[in-house]
Amino acid sequence: MIWQLDLILLPLVIICAIAAITVRDLFSATVLLGAFSFLMCMLWAEMGAVDVAFTEAAVGAGVSTAFFIAAVFVTTRRTKD
Amino acid sequence: MGTIEFIIGKYNYWVYIILMMVGFYAMIAKHNLVKKLIGMNIFQWAIILYYVSIGSKKGGATIPIIQNGHGEVTHAIEAAQYLNPLPHVLMLTAIVVGVSTTGVALALIIMIYRRFHTLEEDEIIDILRAPNK
Numbered sequence A: 001m002i003w004q005l006d007l008i009l010l011p012l013v014i015i016c017a018i019a020a021i022t023v024r025d026l027f028s029a030t031v032l033l034g035a036f037s038f039l040m041c042m043l044w045a046e047m048g049a050v051d052v053a054f055t056e057a058a059v060g061a062g063v064s065t066a067f068f069i070a071a072v073f074v075t076t077r078r079t080k081d
Numbered sequence B: 001m002g003t004i005e006f007i008i009g010k011y012n013y014w015v016y017i018i019l020m021m022v023g024f025y026a027m028i029a030k031h032n033l034v035k036k037l038i039g040m041n042i043f044q045w046a047i048i049l050y051y052v053s054i055g056s057k058k059g060g061a062t063i064p065i066i067q068n069g070h071g072e073v074t075h076a077i078e079a080a081q082y083l084n085p086l087p088h089v090l091m092l093t094a095i096v097v098g099v100s101t102t103g104v105a106l107a108l109i110i111m112i113y114r115r116f117h118t119l120e121e122d123e124i125i126d127i128l129r130a131p132n133k
Helices: A003-022 A026-046 A050-074 B003-009 B011-029 B033-055 B086-116 B121-129
Strands: none
Touching: A003 A026, A003 B011, A003 B033, A026 A050, A026 B033, A050 B033, A050 B086, B003 B011, B011 B033, B033 B086, B086 B121
8 A cells, every 4th residue: 555646646536526426428438437447447556456456447448338328328428317 | 664664555455445445335325226226336346446457467567478579588587567457357358247236226126116106115115115105
């Protein structure tokens, strides 16, 4: 664990999570969730869990974000909250 | 160890609690189904953060690959120099299962949109209560 990197990454993770659930556009929320996911990936690499980090980068951030974007384009971007 | 040092020294766990509450709030209070799913994802990653935090150590511990492991090992192996790999392996499975859960949930959301033409939970309930309108 490197506390200087933690000090940068952990507040950014919280900001991304709160922004992803408050923004009023589903496409923006999806992209913010992807950014959240990549920040988490950097957090795993920094904590020494490199196998978790690249699984997260490939599966969690990449494929999951692609699924979300595809579903949002098939359905609708509108959200009330 | 003082109380303030005890609180600050475990900052990973505080962030895990905050993220978990953010995800839980989104799952309960948001009306949009995709927002609920995003909340579920955040909840999942908070739990993964908790488990990886259990496995990590402060003070320069590295990944568990023993140096000169194939030659003649002459030095003693100290467990404090290496991370615990068991939570990492468990969370590897959890990430993959989480993505497949997300895929099934998105398929269900697409089916709901095709039937009701909306993703808002309250509008869907209104349509279900008055189907002949």
